[in-house]
Amino acid sequence: LGAEPINGKCEASPPTTGVYRQEMTDQVNVLLAGPGLIGGALLQQIGKAKAKGVKVIGVANSKSFILDKEGLDACAAKEKLAAGATTGTVIDFITAGAKFGLKNTVFVDCTASDAVSPAYAHALSLNLHIATANKKVNSDDITYRKKVMELASQPSGPRFRYETNVGAGLPIIRPLLDLVESGDQILEIEAILSGTLSYLFNTLSADVPFSQVVTDAKNLGFTEPDPRDDLSGSDVARKIVILARDSGFDVSLEDVKIEGFLPESCVAAKTVPEFLSLLKTDCDELIEKRRAEAAKNNQCLRYIASLNTTSGSPVMTLALKNIPLSHPAAGIAGSDNICVYRSSRYDSNPMVIKGPGAGAEVTAAGVFGDILSLRDLNVLPKTE
Numbered sequence: 001l002g003a004e005p006i007n008g009k010c011e012a013s014p015p016t017t018g019v020y021r022q023e024m025t026d027q028v029n030v031l032l033a034g035p036g037l038i039g040g041a042l043l044q045q046i047g048k049a050k051a052k053g054v055k056v057i058g059v060a061n062s063k064s065f066i067l068d069k070e071g072l073d074a075c076a077a078k079e080k081l082a083a084g085a086t087t088g089t090v091i092d093f094i095t096a097g098a099k100f101g102l103k104n105t106v107f108v109d110c111t112a113s114d115a116v117s118p119a120y121a122h123a124l125s126l127n128l129h130i131a132t133a134n135k136k137v138n139s140d141d142i143t144y145r146k147k148v149m150e151l152a153s154q155p156s157g158p159r160f161r162y163e164t165n166v167g168a169g170l171p172i173i174r175p176l177l178d179l180v181e182s183g184d185q186i187l188e189i190e191a192i193l194s195g196t197l198s199y200l201f202n203t204l205s206a207d208v209p210f211s212q213v214v215t216d217a218k219n220l221g222f223t224e225p226d227p228r229d230d231l232s233g234s235d236v237a238r239k240i241v242i243l244a245r246d247s248g249f250d251v252s253l254e255d256v257k258i259e260g261f262l263p264e265s266c267v268a269a270k271t272v273p274e275f276l277s278l279l280k281t282d283c284d285e286l287i288e289k290r291r292a293e294a295a296k297n298n299q300c301l302r303y304i305a306s307l308n309t310t311s312g313s314p315v316m317t318l319a320l321k322n323i324p325l326s327h328p329a330a331g332i333a334g335s336d337n338i339c340v341y342r343s344s345r346y347d348s349n350p351m352v353i354k355g356p357g358a359g360a361e362v363t364a365a366g367v368f369g370d371i372l373s374l375r376d377l378n379v380l381p382k383t384e
Contacts, residue, residue, distance in 0.1 A: 027053035028375035029102040032110060033090050033119075033222050036079040038133050039110030041364035047074030049368075051373050057105070058097045061085075062113070065093040069100045092120045098126040098381040102376070104374055106379050108367060109134045114186060117144070124151035124158050127381045131161040131370040133363055138165050139238035142250055158379050161370035166239045169362035169369075170355050172339045176246050180353075181344055186247040188342040188350075193359025195224050195238040195335035196230040197303040200265040201320075202333055204301065207252045210287040211279035218276075222335070226272050233258050233303070233318040240305040240316050243339075247307065250290040259319035261287075294322040326350045335359075 030046070032039055039059075046054055055071040060079065061207045064085035066072065072080065088096075094107055100153040106129040108114055114136040121144070123130055130152070137145055152160035180186065192198050199222055203213045214231075217223050223230050244251045260267070263282045269275035287301075294301050299322040308315045323330055327337050328350075337357025342350040356362050 003078060004339070006218045026104065026376045027055065027102075028104040028106055028129075028371055029097075029100070030054065030056045030106055030108055030371060031058040031060070031094060031097040032056060032077075033093065033116060034109060034111035034134075035059050035061065035111075036110065037079060038367070039108075040078055041360040042108070042110060042367055043074045043077055045364055045368050046362075048323075051368075051372065054371065057102065060090060062090075062091040062111075062115070063087060065096075067093075067096055067100075069102070085120055090116055091122055094123050094126065094128065098123075098128055099383050101381055101383045103380055104129065104377055106131055106371055106374055108132070110179050110364075110367065110373065112136075114140065120148050120160075121151060124148065124160070124203045127158050127379055129158045129161070129374045129377075129379065131367055131374070133162075133164045133237075133367050134143050135165045135238045135242065138162055138245070139241045139253060142245070142252060145245070146209075156379070157375060159377065161373060162242075164363050164366035165242050166361065167337050167339060167353070167357045168195075168365035170337055170353055170357050171338070172243075172337075172353055173246065173352065175244060175351065176341065179341065179345070180246065180248055185309075185344040186307070186341065187310055187344065188246070189240070189243055189305075189339065189345065190329065190342075191240070191243070191305045191339040192302060192332065192337055193236050193305050193357065194230060194233075194303065194328055195337065195356075196227075196339060197233075197236070198332060198357070199335040201301050201303060202335075204287070204291055204380075206292070206295075209280070209284040211276065211284050214279060215276055226275070228262075228267065228275060231262060232260070233305075234301070236305050236318055237316075240307055240318065244314050244316055247309070247314070249309070251314055251316065255314070256316045256318060256368050259317065261320040261335070266268070290320070290322070296302060297322070298325050299323055300325060300330050302327075304329065328354070 037271050056074045059069040059081050064087050066081050066085045105374050107123040109132040117137050166172045200213050214227050266278045267283045269278050304321045332338050335358050338354035340350050340352050
């Protein structure tokens, strides 16, 4: 469906071509926390799509919220929240939204805050579904994660969706769960799970040194304000932990072996300008030596997250590796992500999933897909 915002609102245009989903009588009612970059994109997508049965009934930030049982204009909800709202916590927001008693109410977490984590168990206890782009619950304390999973696995109860925790809009989580739940055994996962790190090493060349690639990426908004937050691999570590847990292993962030590739002088720089300067003097030659050596051997440099279980115990590593040009990860471009699953069934010919794995629009689209997957259920909130 096509649509354009008019005076802050969305007007849908009639469909012209294509095959459309049969109209459904079921519904999903959205309580969104975090109307920032991803959450804001999600609101626009919901408003423009006019998807049958999808209604935004509440939007919250860290301090306040707005609610409307009849539904908010999704495209204008962010501005309405800023114009005036009820002061309260995310727990208050969820509790108030549940009291509407609307079937298939879903709490959508588009924040990046661990302060929202306690709200997950609360939402599920009220029979609210959860769809989240936030990786914290799935990668932090495993005891709490198991509690959330148990609450979301009751017959005819609420469900927990988190496809965008790894790979943004790419379908990486669901295929893995399908393999495991059908009795397959994961032997190895090799993946590029950072759009930023993917872009850096896809752009690196003999003519463009690493310091220049990083500086250009920062200026284009592809990195965090301090690029070391990307180069440290800490966000990628969360993602490989999630994949390992969904493969059936009780692992934690502390179990991930991160092989740093930056000189200590760069890591210890006191300011971002100093860091960028030290990249040029202390790092460029080292990275170019590795790149040239790889090229000489028909290889390329890629930042690989891996899980290997062939020893019987899960081994998780993050490292800058030389990989052969025949490897699936050698062929990606730009900021694409890739995930290679090798299992008992997919051993000699692994399953490969690749494509855009970063960006607010594709991440929001993935969350939207999780929301849509809930609308044909029949779960009523507990209103007391």
